[in-house]
Amino acid sequence: MSNIDHIVDMPLLVRWLGVQGAKAGLKNSRKCTVEVLSEMAGRQGIVLGKKATRKELIDEIVRVASARIDKSLDDLFAMDQADLERYFQEVGAEPEELLEIVKKLDLDPGREGLRNLVRFVAREISETGRFMRIASKTPAGQHTGH
Secondary structure, three states: OOOHHHHOOHHHHHHHHHHHHHHHHHHHOOOOOHHHHHHHHHHOOOOOOOOOOHHHHHHHHHHHHOOOOOOOHHHHHOOOHHHHHHHHHHHOOOHHHHHHHHHHOOOOOHHHHHHHHHHHHHHHHHHHHHHHHHHHOOOOOOOOOO
16 A cells, blocks of 8 residues: 555645646656556545556546535535625636536536637637737738648
């Protein structure tokens, strides 16, 4: 039995390094064998099959460690919309967590929700592209093929 999960505070690691940094750290660590990762997952209450891959273990460990919403669905149902919005903002709920709740509840965001999501994604991609073009001084419409 290893002691690595007594040494590694995964929620803190995720806060410091972010989700991708924590995943990269675990992936590249020589100490985090599949056996150690399986132990860490088990101690976090994560149940994966015995044939779970290293990547699956890391993804699930980091997903659980990065969770910020600590209330049950019943607790969330007891809150009104303003309280829910305030709570989600206070805990810094990640989009993935919110989408996970939507999936659990089998909710359909409807046309308006989808329209807002499309608008948001299009705006973010457009802004990022604009900054990339400015940074590379490539005139709009001339793509480098990347």
